[in-house]
Amino acid sequence: MADTKTTKSNSSGIRRREFLATGAAALAAGVTGFPAVLRAQAAPVKIGLIHPVSGFIAFSGSQCRAGAEMAIADINAAGGIKSMGGAMIEAMLADSQGKPDIGAAEVTKMAEAGVHGLVAGYSSAISLATSQEAAKTNTPHVVDVGVSDSIVNRGLSNTFRFGPGYGKVAEMAVTNLDTINKAAGSPAKTAMIVHEESLFGTGTAELLSKQLPGIGIEVVDVIKHANPTRDFTNIALQIKSKKPDLIIPANYYNEYVLLARTLRQQKIEAKGIYSVLGGAASNLQFVGEFPEAAELIMDCNHWYDPKSEVALERRKAAEAAGLVYTYEVFLAYNAVAFLADAIERAGSTDPEAINAALASSTWANHGMPYGPTKMVNGQNEGAQPVNTQVQKGEIEVIYPEEFASAETVFPMTM
Template identity: 50%
Template sequence: MTHHINRRGLLKASGAMALLSGLASPAILRAQTPAIKVGVLEPLTGNLAYNGNQCAAGARFAAEAINAAGGIKSMGGAPIELVIVDAESRPEVAAAAVDTLAEAGVCAFTGASASALGLASSQAAAKYDLAQVFSVGTAEAIVERGLPNVFRFTPGVTKITAVALENLGLLNEAAGKPVKTAAIVHEDGPFGSQLAGIVETELPKLGIEIVEKIAHPTPHRDFNNIALRVKASKADILIPTNYINEYTLMTRALQQQRVELMAIYSILGGAASNIKFVRENNDIAQYVIDCNHWYDPNKEASKALAASAAGAGIDMTYDVMVAYATIQVIADALERSGSADRKAMIEALAASDYDGSIMPYGPTKFVNGDNVNSRPVNLQVRGDKIEVIFPKEYATIEPVFPRPAQG
């Protein structure tokens, strides 16, 4: 079942949008049970299109799995119908697209791949009492505005940075403390700037001196000067924070400029935990470490998702994982509330104790819109795979730190 809305005003302001549904066949079987509309607001075009389309795919996989399992049972087996709208990688478009979601009758929505987009969309959604469950949105401003419609399921900058630096300290200690200096490269938006600020404050407490800090815009196309500055700093490690396109260009420039580093230790590195980056840049990806969102690969639902993604030819990235998980959270709220009323959804999400997610989290507990039981993992590229190295209970391989000397 495919559903289209033609709203000329929004089309002029925000361009193309797609309105897609869940599985068609279960809907036929439940013809007497109206579908429940759930929104997906992601950047399907523009600089963040890869991430946005990956998130949209994850949301579709989740809706298909929920519908195949009988839909929302407390509502007579109602299937989930996704309304997917393009944020075009622009905050003003993300805000305008919320009007389309509201008019389409969604009960809640997930999105939007980047903090700047999510800050705009959640603010716009507040006037509709429309809940947004963030797929990705790490800037702490997201949960500091007191908006009752905001639910960040995945961890934010503060928690991710704390975990990343703790694990960096453990790695450096175990290796005999070879790392003494670091350079920071970060995107200059709300997420990158805040993260870099925390690293700048906390890293010296590990005995590591910051010898260079470089900000860049998104998008950014030429990293040669940045690579030369990192090289001139003679930093032992590089700590980058940026999106997939910029991360890829940055690592290529580092290689071209022959920048010697003991490690690239990313915190929310846009490509470092991305199998597409590993596949297309295998030589420069080796031994890169990242602290990022990731699922628990041992859960049965995770295995089923991995199989679905492989069958559809979709890269298994954290975008797919977190979008899948946020649809799970929304479906659980629907199941408990037995209603698609928007205010009822906000109340159900606020009281969530959901423990069936594919993520390596404890029971969901939103405090001021922030899931306090979320947590990131550390990953390392090894060969053609992305392996988990921290926490130990999820580790698939022992870490290599520092990386072997480059030939």
């Protein structure tokens, strides 16, 4: 089992032994107060970050951790938790290794070590496990990416998700696809769904299979693949034989990239690749490394507001630090900032107070294409995905119109 690690804040606190010695001398001299520099630093606020930084989804987990740590650094640099005397945030780090049971075990260890809040765990399966374990101690738990609606539909008063779940994503994906298709004269009439085997891919595929016929698109096949999968040749041949108008992937990063490259290599023609929560379609690393395979792919996914100065400044800072600005980075950043804002308003590390502050949040400094923050049973009802499309090496927002940075290109040409 991975060891939980603690990252100390960068505050210039005085060591306890020196403080006590100085204080005793001052009291002996009849001094009634300490100079400001000698006053005890506020106790740190401990936030646990549990992500899969090893295993088959290590890239995404590492991106989450980086985004979360960026948020902590920014909050501490701005003065920490001001309502608690400028308390610095300490990150407690753990690696779930992509396994729900290990993620849950790390929650137990962190609770024993006095953690005040948790941000976890990238995948839906891990987030289900970590939030369930955190509920045993009522530890505030914010989900950064996990999209399964089961996470927030269990009545856990300690669990909150700032981003949208796959129910909302699938609904908007279908609605926006209908708009895109009709605007082009309805060329797409059939689709094939290719999804990974876990809760995320399976749940997304089930929702789409039910909803696509309602907009006149027949689902001719649904193909499930294992994690990891290192060869998509057979799946590509199945797609080629059925000739769907739309190919709809729902997979994690590595498998998505390999599928897209295989489709390109096999010269499989389709009117569009339209992914839902695609693991690479809204990823600048994929676009940069494999521009031909990525070009004109559409996705309904998490993305920032391209017209927000907050979002643009955070992207600039992340890229200056050598990061690819993926949705994992900004969703994890916002999960930490959302939790820190609640702690600030609670003015306490009492879990009941923090959970109440999270439940009543109207936090707005997120740079996302969201409406007002409104928590209902732990889900931010103001959150929504957007539709993106890769155009000339950049990821552009194409829907909703108020956030759009480019016009849609559809049908695509291979």
